[in-house]
Amino acid sequence: MERSGNCQVLGRRSHSIYTSGRSTFGQERPLGASSITDHRVHNRKLPSNAPCVSIYNRRIIFERVNHIRNHGFVKLHFAGIIAMSFVSFLSDLIATVVGGIILALLFFLAKEKWFPPPYLTGRWYLEQLTNNTAYKPYAGMILRYLVMLWREGNKIEGTAEKIYEKSSNGERTFVGANRTRATISGYVEKRYLGRDKIYLHVVEDGHGRESTHYYDLVVTGADTMSGKFASMVADQEGLARWQREPF
Numbered sequence: 696m697e698r699s700g701n702c703q704v705l706g707r708r709s710h711s712i713y714t715s716g717r718s719t720f721g722q723e724r725p726l727g728a729s730s731i732t733d734h735r736v737h738n739r740k741l742p743s744n745a746p747c748v749s750i751y752n753r754r755i756i757f758e759r760v761n762h763i764r765n766h767g768f769v770k771l772h773f774a775g776i777i778a779m780s781f782v783s784f785l786s787d788l789i790a791t792v793v794g795g796i797i798l799a800l801l802f803f804l805a806k807e808k809w810f811p812p813p814y815l816t817g818r819w820y821l822e823q824l825t826n827n828t829a830y831k832p833y834a835g836m837i838l839r840y841l842v843m844l845w846r847e848g849n850k851i852e853g854t855a856e857k858i859y860e861k862s863s864n865g866e867r868t869f870v871g872a873n874r875t876r877a878t879i880s881g882y883v884e885k886r887y888l889g890r891d892k893i894y895l896h897v898v899e900d901g902h903g904r905e906s907t908h909y910y911d912l913v914v915t916g917a918d919t920m921s922g923k924f925a926s927m928v929a930d931q932e933g934l935a936r937w938q939r940e941p942f
Contacts, residue, residue, distance in 0.1 A: 830929035836862040853879035
């Protein structure tokens with residue numbers, strides 16, 4: 696144990712101040728009297744007549760309090776960051792879900808209410824005029840069909856019967872068993888910045904010989920369509936008109 700002036704020191708790790716009969720907090724006490732803290736420094740007792748009050752333990756306690764406080768602050772700060780991250784994630788998730796629902800609703804309204812597909816189901820009358828053909832007697836020929844269509848989504852199906860013909864052989868109307876039948880398949884191409892397109896594939900049973908026709912149409916009104924056709928019969932090509940009323 697070393698002495699420095701009027702102050703008693705325990706090794707290099709113990710530092711104290713001389714009280715001159717006054718406690719560290721300014722209160723009178725007899726010389727030699729000390730607190731529990733003053734009596735113990737790392738389990739070593741000071742003599743009862745020690746004139747100094749150790750501040751080593753006070754410094755240790757202060758450091759430990761600061762450590763606990765700083766450590767607790769770090770924990771609280773980390774917990775705050777986690778809570779803020781969760782709140783941000785939750786708000787982003789809710790915004791994404793709500794935005795998706797709104798977008799789906801707008802898409803549905805645009806598709807079904809604001810820009811609905813054309814109404815095609817029901818009876819139609821088709822007239823086609825042959826402009827080009829490999830068989831000259833068919834040039835300028837006019838054929839008419841009675842057509843029944845139905846649409847499911849963008850898919851189109853139907854049947855048709857030939858009811859009229861005007862060619863170089865004369866003009867005829869077909870009734871009953873004399874009518875040739877055809878099956879129809881196709882689809883609707885919805886266009887939001889233009890007129891809707893209709894594509895049809897027709898297979899006609901021409902009394903023992905099947906023939907294929909293709910129609911590329913544009914919806915020109917609620918009850919009208921027009922466009923072009925091509926046929927495997929004598930490589931015909933020409934114009935086609937569709938309407939709800941008979942020609």
